[in-house]
Every structure is written in C-alpha cells, then in structure tokens.
Amino acid sequence: MATIIFQPTEACNASCAYCYVVHKESRVTKTASVETLELLFVRINEFLADRPNDRMGLVWHGGEPLILGPAYFEAAIDFQGKHCPKTSARIRHAIQSNLTLLTGDLVRILKKLGVTTVGSSCDPFTDLRGLGRPADAAEYHRRYLDGLELLKREGMGCGIIYVVTKPALGKALEIFHHLTGLNVSGPIDFNPVMIHDGGPGHLGITAEEFTTFLGAIFPVWWRDRSRYPDVGPFTPLVRNLLGEDRKLSCRDSGRCADLYLNLGPDGRLSHCNRSCESGLLDYGTIREKTLAQALADPGRNVLRERSRILFEGECRGCRFWSLCHGGCPVEAWHETGSFLHKSSMCAARKDLIERYVEPAIHEGGRDSSP
Numbered sequence: 001m002a003t004i005i006f007q008p009t010e011a012c013n014a015s016c017a018y019c020y021v022v023h024k025e026s027r028v029t030k031t032a033s034v035e036t037l038e039l040l041f042v043r044i045n046e047f048l049a050d051r052p053n054d055r056m057g058l059v060w061h062g063g064e065p066l067i068l069g070p071a072y073f074e075a076a077i078d079f080q081g082k083h084c085p086k087t088s089a090r091i092r093h094a095i096q097s098n099l100t101l102l103t104g105d106l107v108r109i110l111k112k113l114g115v116t117t118v119g120s121s122c123d124p125f126t127d128l129r130g131l132g133r134p135a136d137a138a139e140y141h142r143r144y145l146d147g148l149e150l151l152k153r154e155g156m157g158c159g160i161i162y163v164v165t166k167p168a169l170g171k172a173l174e175i176f177h178h179l180t181g182l183n184v185s186g187p188i189d190f191n192p193v194m195i196h197d198g199g200p201g202h203l204g205i206t207a208e209e210f211t212t213f214l215g216a217i218f219p220v221w222w223r224d225r226s227r228y229p230d231v232g233p234f235t236p237l238v239r240n241l242l243g244e245d246r247k248l249s250c251r252d253s254g255r256c257a258d259l260y261l262n263l264g265p266d267g268r269l270s271h272c273n274r275s276c277e278s279g280l281l282d283y284g285t286i287r288e289k290t291l292a293q294a295l296a297d298p299g300r301n302v303l304r305e306r307s308r309i310l311f312e313g314e315c316r317g318c319r320f321w322s323l324c325h326g327g328c329p330v331e332a333w334h335e336t337g338s339f340l341h342k343s344s345m346c347a348a349r350k351d352l353i354e355r356y357v358e359p360a361i362h363e364g365g366r367d368s369s370p
C-alpha cells in the first residue's frame, strides 16, 4: 500500500526545539489551499480507480494538522465523498498530532475519516517541546494529557513517538516508565533526533549514545514485555529475529523507494516528510503530476539502486541486512552528502542487536512472544 504523507500546513501552536519548521529560513507559514486539498482527492481517486485491488494510506502530518480546525477536515470529507465515491473505502486515514488542540468536534470528524489511532509526540522531561514562543513545556504536557484523556474517553487509540535528544540521555528509564504509564494502546517508538543544517546541533546524539539509551530500557521492557505496549525499535526487531513478523519501519525496510509520497502545503510532491524538510527528492507538483507519475518518478531510482549498491558494498555480508537495509537514505545524505551510503545508525543497530536483543532471545527461548 502506498502512503501519502500530507502536510496541509507548516503552522503549529508549538515550537519544539528540533523541529525543522521552527528553524526554517523563511518564516512565511504555508497552508495547503482548498484547491490543493480538493485536487488531492481527485488524484487519489484516479490512482485507486486504476488499481482496484490497491489501498492508499493518507497520513495527516504537519506542522500541527489540527490547527486547521474542524472546517478544513470537514472539507476533506466532502471532497472525498465528491471525488472518491467508489474508492473511498480503500483510503486509510491516519494522523500525527501533538494532541494539544484536540476537541470533541475534531474527534468526531477524525472518526468520520476512519481514523482509529492518533499518532502523537510528547516529552515531559527535556523542556524541548513546548507551546508558543518561548516554548512552554508544562502547558504543552498539560494539554497533551487532556487530549490523550479525550481520545481514551472516545474509544480512540494513541501511539507515541519519543525523539531522543542529548538532554534525554541518562533519563532513559524515567522516560520509559513515564510513557508506558500513560497507558496508550498504540506503540511507543524511540527515534534519534535528526538535526538539519542550521538546526540546534547541541541536541544531536551519536549512534553509540542512542544504543546506550535503548540498552537501558531493553532489559526492563523484555522482562515484562507482555504488560508493555509494542516499543520501537524492540518489538519489530524481536519479531523479525524470531521469524514471527517481517514488518519493519520505513527506515529499516529497504522498501521506502516505492511506498511513500509527500504532499507539502505548497502542492509540491516529495519523497517523504524527511526529504521534503531537507529540500531533497522533489517530484514536481500535484497540479502537473498524477500520484502514479510521482510514485514512478525517475528521481526514485537512486533509492532503488541504493539497496543493490549497499548490499554489494558497505553492507556486504552483514547478517543484519534483512533488518536494516542500510537505514534511512535521507539520514545518509545528511551525514555523507550522498544517498548511496549507509546511515551512521549502523553501529547503533548492530550494537543493540548483538549486546541486548540476541542474548535476551537466546536466554529467554521462544516460549513467550513479544
């Protein structure tokens, strides 16, 4: 299933220290026009109508998408009804939000779109995520918890992405216990912060630091994994190593070349939100290109080639190839100036598996699944 990451707006009510929007040179906030929103559903319909067995994911991303308010989402529902009468059942909506603007009205609309679980981000430990400017971290977290409670009351699920930064190092278990104590039904994912040019370099972490952070959590999660939610990257790694599941995140799957497409607020198509943030892999605009054309853009060839080049080169003979595929190409580009290298998270990946995951699996046997 191809997935469109839709950034309807760069506007946000928060100013998280590592967010690319906050550090952009141009301070003009862009929001997708109603024409672009309508064209998106025209494009989705033509794509799905030509592929009767396919589905399409549509992830509302940002900025903060809920800042657009109920009317914008109602318009999306209307456009989907108008342009996708025979294909709408095959559109899978999802959303990534900071939850701080969630209202009962918006929950009702998200349900209408078919959203069942909301992806969220929170960090009550570092003061790096906050509302307004200067960032108010306490207010962010208070309103985040209100949003989370609302989701629970309404029977909606929630997942959490935690971005690991320098100030979070040394607090791994405290953070893990806090996040799992929120009792979310969706997964909790730990991702290393990605700092772009001009971003706050002092927040960046090394591969080794990321492994140390994860290594502090893994034994605790592993010991009681039946009572914890899925935790990334542990759960997919364990399931893959036990041969129970082949699902991997986009950065590990080696399949991102063909599966993702980002639509920015200005109507520009890029590979994914990360490539868009970095001004890379531009596939034209949604006005001039169909989704099929953008998904077949020759600019993607370098990503397809990357797998072959790494498999025969830098990653040759690596026993973790099927779990990693060299990592995220955009990360590699930031680190080396080329997509055709592995990401520096290689060391973290190997270390995590060899020092923590494999010994636990071998000692624990296969009696209890993650």
Ligand code: SF4
Pocket (backbone or CB within 6 Å): 250, 251, 252, 256, 257, 260, 271, 272, 273, 274, 275, 327, 328, 329, 330, 331
């Ligand atoms: S470029 Fe990186 S972040 Fe974007 S889809 Fe591929 S692996 Fe994921």
Ligand code: SF4
Pocket (backbone or CB within 6 Å): 314, 315, 316, 318, 319, 320, 321, 322, 324, 325, 326, 327, 342, 343, 345, 346, 347, 349, 350
């Ligand atoms: S762990 Fe390193 S060498 Fe192995 S596949 Fe990943 S990036 Fe390549």
